[in-house]
Amino acid sequence: MDEIAPAPGRPWRLGPRATRLFDVALASALVLASFPMSVLATGQNAWALGLSLLQTVPLYWRRSRPVTVFVAVAGASVLQAGTYDLPVWGQVAFPVALYSLARFGSATAGRIGLLVGLCGAAVASWVWTSAQFAAYPPGLDYIDYDMGLRDLSPYFFLITAIVLAAWALGSQARIRRAYEANLVAQGRQLAAEAEQRAVLAAAEERTRIAREMHDVVAHGLSVVIVQADGARYAAQKDPQVAVETLATVASVGRDALTEMRRLLGLLRGTEDPALAPQPRLEDIPSLVTADDRVDLHLPDPMPQVPDGVALTAYRLVQESLTNVRKHAGPQARATVRLAAGAGGLDVEVVDDGRGGANDGTGGLGLLGMRERVEVHDGTLEVGPAPGGGWAVRARIPT
Template sequence: MRRFSLWLRDKPIVADSVLAALMFALEIIGANQAANTVVYLQIGVLLPLPLVLRRVYPTAMAFVLLGLSFVTSVVGYLTHDDADHLALIGLGIMLYTVVAYVGRREGLLFALGLVIDTVLSHVAIDKPQGRDVLVTVMVYALCWAIAEFVGARRAYDAEVAARLAVADYDIARSAHEAVAAERTRIARELHDVVAHSVSVIIVQADGARYALRNDPDVAEQALNTIAGTGREALRELRRTVALLRTEHAPGQLPQHGTAGIANMVEMMRGTGLAVELELTGELDAIAPEVSLGVHRIVQESLTNTLRHAGPHPKAWVRVRREPGAVTVEITDSGGVPVRAPQRITGSGLGLVGMRERTAVLGGTLETGRARDGGWRVRARIPVVTQPDDESVSVPDESDGES
């Protein structure tokens, strides 16, 4: 039964055609009291027709039926036939339709037409008692009241449907943004782990190839660096994949600290990159996510120096713990890039990844040429010290845009 009612709601012409058929049945019943049955039935066929399209063209059909009511009054006056057309009940239905589906202004215009029609049909022609006029007014008032209730209900349902549509859109958009953010996070982690190690391996492999015949000791050292870098990259990759497979809390992130930075700098020195390291403050007490961010920024910056700073690159790394933040500054000597056969081209995502990582932590990142021609990377990540001397990152919404 519910399915049938929903089906009728989607096909208003079908339901209104049934209503029009009922009105015509009433006309057939009332034909027995008409003085001229043929004329009565001819009008009786026309009166229910506007009801068929009352919800498709509510205003137009309402005034068409009102016009037919005027015609009925004129014909009744000319033929001296005072038989009532029962299908004129449709005037009340039309008043309800106009108010509920169109609006009060159109409803008031139609109600004014009904007043004129009532005066014309009841007073000028039939001259009935005042009780009949009162009953007619009460019927129209009841139709208006029902229309107000139904209209308010329809408006409420429409607002609820609109809010549900907006909520569904927001849920879908949030899910899409969450997937995109997760893909970005995975890409950033994999880039930081793989790109650094692969760059070191390529540089050492090229060096080993050239030194293999002339200086076997240098070639052996390069191969040892390649092996160590590969093992470290494999450990980092396994740890990253393990973290990405679980909904890890910030406390489960790897804590690199000063030892991790020192080890990474020492490995870069083994590749031939001259690095000066300066660590200031309690860097091992900062939150794991900040420690990882600092580590990745230094790692990516030194990798870029190894790639682009020329045949004899040199870099300066300064990491300082300040009262409210950790400042990371990496500068290099610049220089002329190596020749094409040895040059390592990057994907261009290193700076983007550093900027994204810094923004997630609520910090700021500055990159560009230094005054001496070298390249400079400077990041500032806010932290706050807890009473137990543990630090957590405090995102700053004003500085969180990259």
């Protein structure tokens, strides 16, 4: 494409091919104009035409080699000042070269070019003004007139204004392009950071779901194993007890499967709204089966707490009871206490089993409990209970 279509709020710009064609057209126009302008201004002076070509031809490379082009044009201007005392057409190349230097070169190069242009304005003013007085015929009364500042000022200020305008336009274009490039770079950096945050958030979410799955699977399987063992022993003496126990096993299995489906739905990015909602404080009694030696001390009515706090308390009790079944021993008893205090919810699970001799809260279990409590800026204490056993105590701010 020759042109870049302007986006909303974005300035219109030429494309690479159109830019190159514009540079060639501009330089060609100035070079070709040197021939008629030299004839009209100087009466077919070959030297004036040569000076014009020396200053205009380098403009073909003004964008790719701005420093070299400016040096060539400035050198040709110096040669003109020393050998030819009249203005020539090729001097229009100097502001173009200075603009290109300030636009496509560095800031330092642009300032040096400005200084050279101001010096050139002073020299050109002197040379051209002196040439006018030297051209007067001898014998006239004003031949002895002393040239002063009033004679130099018009030339000097006009040339200085052209030099300053060329430098200012080029510098402003360079600054604006650098500003836009910086904005583009910042946009890309922000996009990369946003993508990285999204990746980290996804990894954190997968870790959270892994904790949830650990709690669900560990609790469900521990209950199923305990109930299955009880049903196996009870079947020999009382088949009705075995039937009830197997019903409990089926119920626990279905609940665990429902939660597993919900968590897998989260991993897939879609969750079936028909699946069970997040557990609440009212669901804590469902964690205790008929064969568990667990004493529940729950407030009545249950306190109204945020859903996240309720889920955290539920998972703490679930993980703690799972560890009691796995590590405390078959005869161990456990006590679960919930208390709503000022600004917080207290959760305590204490058993009288083997205690610290067989720590069942290591690995994902302990790490998951700590992460859940720390999310709410709460505190968690896990360790041997006085008199034996194991204790889990947590304070969750509400």
